[in-house]
Amino acid sequence: MGFRVLIADPLSEEGIAPLLESDDIHLDLGTEWTNQELLERISDYDALLVRSQTQVTRDLITKATNLKIIGRAGVGVDNIDLDAATEHGIIVINAPNGNTNSAAEHTMAMMMALSRKIPQAYLSLKNRQWDRKKYIGIELKNKTLGIIGLGRIGAEVAYRARGQRMNIIAYDPFLSEDHANKLGIKKGNIEDVYQHADFITIHTPLLKETRHLLNKQAFEAMKDGVQIINCARGGIIDEEALYEAIQAKKVAGAALDVFEEEPFYEHQLLELPEVIATPHLGASTIEAQESVAIDVSEDVIRYVHGEAVRNPVNLPSIPREALSEIEPYFLLAEKLGQFLILLADEPVEQINLYYSGDVAKTKIGPITRNAVKGLLTRHLGDHVNDVNALYLAEKRGVTIHENKTSSTQGFTNLIRVEIVTKSKKRSVAGTLLNGLGPRIVKVDHYSVDVTPKGHLLVIHHQDQPGVIGKMGSFLATKHINIATMQVDRADIGGNAIMVMTVDRHIEKNVLEALKQLEEIHDAISIDL
Ligand SMILES: NC(=O)c1ccc[n+]([C@@H]2O[C@H](COP(=O)([O-])OP(=O)(O)OC[C@H]3O[C@@H](n4cnc5c(N)ncnc54)[C@H](O)[C@@H]3O)[C@@H](O)[C@H]2O)c1
Numbered sequence: 001m002g003f004r005v006l007i008a009d010p011l012s013e014e015g016i017a018p019l020l021e022s023d024d025i026h027l028d029l030g031t032e033w034t035n036q037e038l039l040e041r042i043s044d045y046d047a048l049l050v051r052s053q054t055q056v057t058r059d060l061i062t063k064a065t066n067l068k069i070i071g072r073a074g075v076g077v078d079n080i081d082l083d084a085a086t087e088h089g090i091i092v093i094n095a096p097n098g099n100t101n102s103a104a105e106h107t108m109a110m111m112m113a114l115s116r117k118i119p120q121a122y123l124s125l126k127n128r129q130w131d132r133k134k135y136i137g138i139e140l141k142n143k144t145l146g147i148i149g150l151g152r153i154g155a156e157v158a159y160r161a162r163g164q165r166m167n168i169i170a171y172d173p174f175l176s177e178d179h180a181n182k183l184g185i186k187k188g189n190i191e192d193v194y195q196h197a198d199f200i201t202i203h204t205p206l207l208k209e210t211r212h213l214l215n216k217q218a219f220e221a222m223k224d225g226v227q228i229i230n231c232a233r234g235g236i237i238d239e240e241a242l243y244e245a246i247q248a249k250k251v252a253g254a255a256l257d258v259f260e261e262e263p264f265y266e267h268q269l270l271e272l273p274e275v276i277a278t279p280h281l282g283a284s285t286i287e288a289q290e291s292v293a294i295d296v297s298e299d300v301i302r303y304v305h306g307e308a309v310r311n312p313v314n315l316p317s318i319p320r321e322a323l324s325e326i327e328p329y330f331l332l333a334e335k336l337g338q339f340l341i342l343l344a345d346e347p348v349e350q351i352n353l354y355y356s357g358d359v360a361k362t363k364i365g366p367i368t369r370n371a372v373k374g375l376l377t378r379h380l381g382d383h384v385n386d387v388n389a390l391y392l393a394e395k396r397g398v399t400i401h402e403n404k405t406s407s408t409q410g411f412t413n414l415i416r417v418e419i420v421t422k423s424k425k426r427s428v429a430g431t432l433l434n435g436l437g438p439r440i441v442k443v444d445h446y447s448v449d450v451t452p453k454g455h456l457l458v459i460h461h462q463d464q465p466g467v468i469g470k471m472g473s474f475l476a477t478k479h480i481n482i483a484t485m486q487v488d489r490a491d492i493g494g495n496a497i498m499v500m501t502v503d504r505h506i507e508k509n510v511l512e513a514l515k516q517l518e519e520i521h522d523a524i525s526i527d528l
């Protein structure tokens with residue numbers, strides 16, 4: 001059947017062409033399905049593609065037992081329960097760039113329609129009224145536009161509004177003076193925007209912090225006769241407060257593309273002649289729809305082919321150049337984690353990662369995720385992946401610390417993973433050998449040289465003559481062939497370690513018998 005993809009909201013046909021053309025992908029359209037149908041059938045799918053309409057709730061995600069990826073053909077992911085997706089190890093991707101222009105153009109269209117009362121005049125004319133006095137507008141030229149949220153769309157709006165010869169003041173916590181200067185706008189705080197703007201347009205995501213950002217107090221702080229444009233998200237404006245501010249003539253008009261509840265057919269704001277509105281059309285252009293659908297389709301294909309996706313929402317996004325540099329470390333980190341967890345005989349409380357040499361110069365976050373994934377998979381199973389590894393560790397009270405160190409111990413790159421339990425610390429270190437791949441080079445403070453692959457046997461023993469021979473003979477009686485062997489010790493006659501690669505899995509009873517040998521302190525079998 002291949003990789004099953006469900007399209008739950010209408011997407012551009014041209015945009016999904018890459019999916020239609022893929023032999024290993026099976027596409028179904030669920031745009032006419034009811035919520036109940038979606039809940040009942042979602043477990044058949046590996047991928048779900050949506051726009052802003054379908055509510056991807058925790059309930060839906062819990063029922064989506066085979067789902068691996070959710071694609072949002074657009075920017076806002078407030079219709080997707082990201083926490084639930086992350087917990088279930090489902091990667092969420094979006095298409096952040098494809099509709100920027102369309103949303104910015106729609107914002108400008110709304111501001112111009114608002115300032116010249118075009119929708120109201122059109123309605124009046126449709127009703128066979130020729131009323132020129134009632135529809136006197138104001139010019140944009142020399143007016144101040146306040147932009148709240150100067151990201152992709154906010155910046156495009158600023159660029160266009162400058163063309164209208166507006167003065168622009170913007171508030172965004174990440175806006176630098178330098179960037180503001182480059183855009184030819186003024187950087188201010190939110191109070192400055194309220195105090196000076198004749199028009200205020202919002203371009204933030206809907207977050208806990210931005211819900212009802214424009215509320216009663218905010219409207220009170222604004223200039224009398226201010227006009228509001230919202231082409232971002234409904235919940236950012238407290239609609240009740242806006243209604244009252246318009247009735248009180250504090251706000252002269254509002255142009256709204258988005259609403260707290262969508263869709264709707266009755267809305268008290270629409271009863272006000274000062275309000276003009278569109279039904280969430282900011283991204284509804286042929287160009288934007290084609291572009292966002294292509295972006296998510298191509299990312300789904302990348303995912304199916306095991307490549308890194310370009311626009312992950314619940315994973316840090318890695319630029320392509322950086323990815324090629326760090327991807328080889330993923331396997332090493334995962335193997336170190338898988339190896340190390342078997343040395344732990346108590347619950348892990350802390351994971352410390354030490355990066356040195358070349359690897360310390362890279363983006364280490366994704367490497368850490370792979371190490372933690374390796375540590376957790378052993379006990380939590382295959383549902384642990386790089387999307388939920390950190391979340392699952394955190395949920396179990398395990399803290400993770402990343403460190404960059406200068407101690408390369410002679411290797412060009414070195415990753416050391418350490419676990420801290422109630423009574424001890426254990427660690428393994430590994431390197432990527434040029435052309436030879438991953439190697440484990442340290443187990444605690446012992447030096448070894450082991451390829452982390454196949455069946456390994458780790459023995460802690462007393463360093464004394466005859467132990468190695470005894471071990472060899474013991475394994476021979478169990479028909480276990482030794483492929484490679486590494487030995488290191490703390491001091492002559494002191495504690496020592498043996499790491500062997502053997503040709504088959506070692507059963508529990510064989511390990512127990514091994515541990516009974518006099519000089520053996522511990523024996524651990526590791527299948528990688
Ligand atoms: N109407 C539509 O059809 C339509 C189309 C596209 C995007 N959108 C919406 O537009 C919004 C912006 O999209 P974008 O692509 O520009 O996103 P973006 O991430 O590029 O920009 C958002 C900006 O908001 C800023 N921000 C966050 N919290 C803030 C706060 N409390 N105060 C001020 N600024 C804050 C961020 O720093 C960021 O710069 C999103 O909500 C998106 O869903 C709507």
Ligand SMILES: O=C(O)[C@H](O)COP(=O)(O)O
Nearest residue numbers: 051052053074075076283
């Ligand atoms: O966040 C977005 O990208 C816009 O709101 C577009 O939403 P839509 O895909 O439902 O048009």
